[in-house]
Amino acid sequence: MQYKYGNYKANDALPKGQYEVDVLIVGAGFTGLTAAREIMRDTPEKTVMAVDATEIGFGASGRNGGFNMTLFGMEPETTVMRWGKSKTQEAQNYMQQAVAYVHDLVERENLDSDYEHTVMWRVAYSESQEKRLKKTYDLLTSLAKPNSYEFYDQSKVREKLNAPQVRAAIFEPETGILDPCKHVRAIKQLAETAGAKIYENTAVVDIRRDSDGTIVKTNQSTIHAKKLILATNAWSHTLAGPKKIRNRQRPAWTYQIVSEPLTEEEWQTLGWQDRMSIEDNRQFVHYLRITKCGRIAIGGGDIAYEYGKEMDKWHDPKIWQALEDHFHWLFPTLKHKKVHYKWGGVVSANFDMVPEIGFIGDENIIYSSGCIGHGVSLTQLNGRLIADLISGIDSDISKFWIVDRKALPMPPGCWFANRRQAGFGHNFTKQLYYC
Template sequence: MQNNTSISDAMSSNQSFWQHKYGRYQPNPPLPAGVHKVDVLIIGGGYTGLTTARELKRDAPELSVMLLDANDIGFGASGRNGGFNMTLFGMEPEVTVFRWGKNKATQAQSYMQDAVEYVRTLIDSEQLDSDYEHTGMWRVAYSAKQEKRLRKTFGLLQELGGNESYQLLSQSDAQQKLKSPRVRAAIYEPGTGILDPCKHVRELKRLAEQAQVNIFENSPVLDIEKLDGTNKVKTANAVVHAQKLVLATNAWSHTLQGSKKLRNRQRPVWTYQIVSDPLTAAEWESVGWQDRMSIEDNRQLVHYMRITKCGRITMGGGSIGIDVTEDMNKWHDAIIWEKLKAHFDWLFPALKHKKVHYQWGGAVSSNMDMTPEIGFLGDENIVYANGCIGHGVSLTQYNGRVIADLLLGKDTERSRFWIVNRKAIAVPPGKLLAWLGVNSINAALKTVDWYEERELNRSVSEGEEQ
């Protein structure tokens, strides 16, 4: 569809490149004024909420299911991510093993492999227009220290996810597929893919509506209250009485009024992306990016990059944005965008002349122990999910399937996965302690990257983080 909005208008209304590229979008009307009654109300229309809604209606068509989103569908992380349908759980496999042990880390890897397959099968079987490509993913090392750690990670990943799931590429193997002088070694994981996040989330909306879910957009929930065994949810001019409630608000969860517990489960962490002008055939030749695989580096503050369907390179990550207030308004960060361009130039010197076409930001939900969580508030009639960090494309959709199981009282292998009802570490109370908590984690990650990349001698202008 034709999009007449200019890039500067789209950026000033905090749209992602994918949302802008999507073209004209007609949101559903807001929730009409008055009192409404439903069996299940879902708050948040990203991957988590939309998948839960559709799966519920498919399993129990007799239930009335309503979904409210504060914005247009796809405004949240689901419409603005890198689009990696990937198996990484939480922060890093080493961190998961350290915190939870090998047995749980193995279960987590298997859950994530199922999650990737769930998304791929859904797209195939429903013929979703999500621009999906199952082209695999690389994890790359730039420095000798990173390579040493990468080789250890390779062994660990094989232990957790199966030998056949990963291959180790030496520098010369890697050079055959990507002509970047900076890549020293890579892990290749074939069983992953990339998609257009905004097209995909709006396809999920279409599926949910086909299943008879009632979706209202631009309908922010202002308060939640327990009343005579049901949940009373208020918007600006309407009230919804719901037997069961799903809080699928991801990085916004701490802003929801009505539950102290939910307010201390997570905080937003902001991540930023840039996308280049389209590359010419000669430029693709010079960078030699074969197979359209997606790429992450194995830094702590990871960069992620991929090719778009329209022939551009998009890159995100590196530095992060932190704001523990409830403003949710750090959509732009010119300094981080500049650092991303510097990293792009450093990684692909042959493309230094390429201009940035568009830049944007978005919030991921991060908790204190860097581990995703699905939990109940009080009784089992309110379910919430968050803490997916930057690895939620597959996870949150599969979590939606699990939440539907939980609401229907189904005992399945996936609903017994250990992140369900786990005891997560609460975010410290008050803005100062929360700020100190999140900043200490950020400082520790930056220090590891600085230590491992000292030999690269990168200056600030070349994408150095410190």
């Protein structure tokens, strides 16, 4: 399968009319598209429709760092503090399954996602960060299967990367990197091949219940759906309809830059072996990775919140500059390298920073939110999990404790979004390039 960012042609919008479906999915990112495909595979006789307000992958799924990683919620320490060790262990296990699910999908279906099953480093720059990193390492090894992590001291770090600021690293062998835009488009094709109908540029503007499911309105049509999946992630508070969905989460914007390609000599000077992805262990993490075409992508640092009405913080020159400064600080030999691409994306942050899959009223409406910046693997396995919930499959993953958990809603005052300003104006395909 070959996709070109610029040449992507979105599906038509849902034509004017009245429709009846078994399952309607609102939001076509990793969660929605994976759920669509998996439901069709479980029950090909069902009618499954997915709609997206813009293009598939317009949300975080098409513009993330592409780390197929195991981190759940914010930090293992905070998850243990809030949920206890046994639930954190269960979450760790789920995330390891999630990484394997994505890896396996790419290999089995031969997806054109630029996937590399590389390793990941979590790094410390200062003495105090190193102490904290060591504690995190001890905690992670007590939670995960044996051999899931190793600790690298400075001499081991130097063997594999010439970045003088990096003092220590947690090494994790079972992770990967992918090109998010290519990957989400590949999943779209899988979902369509399985029989799901996907409509782009089709925004849902109202949701009501009826005696036999839900009545969902788009700008020009009405859909009666027996089951409804709200996979709108960071936009969930903008949905009209049941109040519960609007107080689950708030949007948070995070930014990324991509360098011009490095020369062979520059790569050699860096000595970046194993093509590992890298994340640091600060509060607002920075993450870095190599792209398939030999650039370095770096993201994270400061974020932008929105407590009010807007969904339009796609550009932040100050944060882009801070990312560029960090890039040059980390790799002094690359001070002359220019930034070729920059963009922003929005993640869904809920009050207790742990993802949530829940029901609204009865089990006919399922929603997913709060995947913060760690949703590449999570949301794809969540798509499988949601398919289990729809089909009534009593699987191990469907019992994962984030399902129907008692999540804290956002405090009043944090969810008064103006639905007409849902911020879909950003030009997606012209903006995002890894290669």
